[in-house]
Amino acid sequence: MISPHFAQTMARYNQWQNRSLYAEADGLSDAERRLDRGAFFKSIHGTLNHILWADAVWMSRVSQAARPDVAISESGRFLDAWDALKREREEMDERLIAWANGLDEVWLAQDLRWIPATRPTEMARPRWQVVAHMFNHQTHHRGQAHAMLTAAGARPEPTDLVLLETGAALSS
Secondary structure, three states, X not given: OOOHHHHHHHHHHHHHHHHHHHHHHHOOOHHHHHOOOOEOOEOHHHHHHHHHHHHHHHHHHXXXXXXXXXXXXXXXXXXXXXXXXXXXXXXXXXXXXXXHHOOOHHHHHOEEEEOOOOOOOOXXXXXXXXXXXXXXXXXXXXXXXXXXXXXXXXXXXXXXXHHHXXXXXXXX
């Protein structure tokens, strides 16, 4: 089982990595961000959109947050305007950190029940597993965005979690 400290660390890691990716993506033109680069969500913009959309979906399941009214098939187009996507990402990262700071062992040990949008049957998993999945999902797709940005000539920061504690990620 994961601990509240794990979730708090991963929420800070998430924010650090998102700041790096968005700063580098900001240096590209809108056309470069939207260029189909062969990724599952096609472009840098689409992939960053999907990550934000999924965070919003998971937060609606684990907190009182509102669920997005966009289907997973449209998650790559969750927010069309780049400035709106950046603003929502920053706000989501702050919400994730505040939420993680409120977790405790008892809550993590309980089950979460939900009905996924992709199938009509209820699912149940331990909350600790859902939280670990949420952060793993972010990391997976951020890796795709990092690769696309690097291929586009941008230089996002390294993705090594161990660098979070060095202060490199805490200079906000």
